[in-house]
Amino acid sequence: MKAFTALTAAELRLLSRDPASLFFMVAFPLMLLVLKRGDGGAVPGYLAMIATIGGMGALPGLLASYRERKVLKRLATTPISPVLLLGAQLVAQVAAGLAGSVLLVVVAIAVFGVRAPGDVLMLAAAFLLCSVMVCALGFMIAAVVRNTRGASLIGMLVMFPMIFLSGAAVPRKALPGSLRQIGDFLPLTPAVKALGDAWSGTAASFPLLILAGIIVVATAAGAALFRWE
Amino acid sequence: MEAIEVTDLRKAYGDTRAVDGVTFTVRAGETFGIVGHNGAGKTTTVECLIGLRRADAGTVRVLGEDPARRRRALAHRLGVQLQDSSLPERIKVGEALRMFGSFYRNAADWRRVMERWGLRPLARKAFGDLSGGQKQRLMLALALVGDPEVVVLDELTTGLDPIARRETWRLIGDLKTAGTTVVLVSHYFDEIEALCDRVAVFAHGRVEATGTTGELIARTGTASLEEAYLALEGADR
Numbered sequence: 315m316k317a318f319t320a321l322t323a324a325e326l327r328l329l330s331r332d333p334a335s336l337f338f339m340v341a342f343p344l345m346l347l348v349l350k351r352g353d354g355g356a357v358p359g360y361l362a363m364i365a366t367i368g369g370m371g372a373l374p375g376l377l378a379s380y381r382e383r384k385v386l387k388r389l390a391t392t393p394i395s396p397v398l399l400l401g402a403q404l405v406a407q408v409a410a411g412l413a414g415s416v417l418l419v420v421v422a423i424a425v426f427g428v429r430a431p432g433d434v435l436m437l438a439a440a441f442l443l444c445s446v447m448v449c450a451l452g453f454m455i456a457a458v459v460r461n462t463r464g465a466s467l468i469g470m471l472v473m474f475p476m477i478f479l480s481g482a483a484v485p486r487k488a489l490p491g492s493l494r495q496i497g498d499f500l501p502l503t504p505a506v507k508a509l510g511d512a513w514s515g516t517a518a519s520f521p522l523l524i525l526a527g528i529i530v531v532a533t534a535a536g537a538a539l540f541r542w543e
Numbered sequence: 544m545e546a547i548e549v550t551d552l553r554k555a556y557g558d559t560r561a562v563d564g565v566t567f568t569v570r571a572g573e574t575f576g577i578v579g580h581n582g583a584g585k586t587t588t589v590e591c592l593i594g595l596r597r598a599d600a601g602t603v604r605v606l607g608e609d610p611a612r613r614r615r616a617l618a619h620r621l622g623v624q625l626q627d628s629s630l631p632e633r634i635k636v637g638e639a640l641r642m643f644g645s646f647y648r649n650a651a652d653w654r655r656v657m658e659r660w661g662l663r664p665l666a667r668k669a670f671g672d673l674s675g676g677q678k679q680r681l682m683l684a685l686a687l688v689g690d691p692e693v694v695v696l697d698e699l700t701t702g703l704d705p706i707a708r709r710e711t712w713r714l715i716g717d718l719k720t721a722g723t724t725v726v727l728v729s730h731y732f733d734e735i736e737a738l739c740d741r742v743a744v745f746a747h748g749r750v751e752a753t754g755t756t757g758e759l760i761a762r763t764g765t766a767s768l769e770e771a772y773l774a775l776e777g778a779d780r
């Protein structure tokens with residue numbers, strides 16, 4: 315436990331030293347909110363976007379670089395299991411996303427007078443599942459794509475269309491029908507829906523179950539394919 | 544007592560027989576050198592010792608345990624410096640030492656390790672901003688922060704300048720005084736002569752000879768360890 319806490323703290327510190335992560339997980343969503351003049355309807359989508367930027371924009375490249383630069387190998391010579399590092403990485407990403415999200419929600423409510431979330435507990439559950447899911451997808455990418463550049467690139471290439479087509483960055487209503495249909499098959503779409511429903515207080519458990527299912531499948535696939543070196 | 548016993552170790556990567564029947568023992572408290580050409584199987588042997596790789600055949604015992612099966616238990620008593628490994632670019636020296644210290648049951652005080660290895664002035668420097676020699680020194684300090692009984696160092700001083708190399712020798716001398724068992728893979732004969740009680744000469748996945756520097760010189764009828772090595776390796780070609 316002591317080792318896990320130390321690893322997680324170290325990963326969080328490293329994230330906080332990464333200007334790109336800080337910008338995209340904290341400043342960027344706030345800027346979008348200001349541009350949208352505090353449109354409350356956009357906020358749940360932005361929460362999904364913050365999580366996705368961490369889990370798919372940053373995580374795959376990070377894990378691949380730890381593998382390529384033999385950081386994982388060095389850890390494997392210590393008494394801790396390298397799996398612990400993946401766990402610490404997950405907790406750090408979720409925590410960073412949560413920090414950016416809480417800030418966004420507070421600003422939306424306090425500055426722009428957005429109506430507070432209807433079901434805070436469900437919102438928290440949806441955010442947690444959404445974060446873990448995008449991290450599981452990021453892990454899967456790092457398992458399939460072996461080098462750092464490739465893993466970063468694929469992470470971005472999957473992330474950008476996904477945040478646009480799932481309704482995270484722009485409302486799905488604004489999309490042409492064919493694009494909306496593609497969105498129906500993206501794993502982030504149920505996450506955006508779950509977050510939106512929880513915010514408006516009409517949360518259903520079905521989207522959460524879908525997210526849990528995706529987490530299980532992506533983690534299993536990632537674990538089967540991941541190579542430590 | 545033997546700290547390490549390797550018997551007829553074999554390991555292949557596809558068609559490459561990297562280690563092809565290696566046998567040697569290292570006594571407790573001994574500093575044991577491994578020399579050999581590039582690709583001789585030194586690193587592969589070392590990685591079997593520390594449980595990173597599973598042998599195809601043969602037995603490996605470190606402190607009486609099989610590293611392939613008891614890697615994690617053994618890791619508490621083992622300090623390792625890999626031939627090539629690194630840390631996250633932005634982690635600071637002090638943070639890395641504290642974090643690695645938290646992994647071990649009987650860790651040394653990380654601040655004292657930092658002090659001892661002259662890393663104190665670098666405590667707030669990021670790994671990515673260190674020079675090659677400073678990185679090596681940190682990796683060595685990390686190998687020792689768990690207060691290990693056996694230390695395995697793979698090409699510790701390769702790429703260091705002569706002053707940094709001498710400095711490292713002094714620190715390894717301290718380990719020896721403290722009774723720590725050390726396995727040192729090196730390309731530098733002066734280093735082996737200065738530090739090691741015994742040496743194994745590796746060639747093409749086998750141990751060509753094992754003995755003290757004096758024994759190897761006598762056996763080959765040469766004048767120095769380097770000449771003895773060349774004679775032994777040459778005989779193999």
Ligand SMILES: Nc1ncnc2c1ncn2[C@@H]1O[C@H](COP(=O)(O)OP(=O)(O)O)[C@@H](O)[C@H]1O
Binds near residue numbers: 560
């Ligand atoms: N991971 C690996 N995959 C395939 N071949 C390898 C791997 N590691 C080492 N080898 C090969 O095994 C042989 C021994 O390598 P190594 O143990 O690294 O030798 P040394 O450390 O003495 O230079 C070399 O021919 C090397 O190319």
Ligand SMILES: [Mg+2]
Binds near residue numbers: 585586587626
């Ligand atoms: Mg080597």
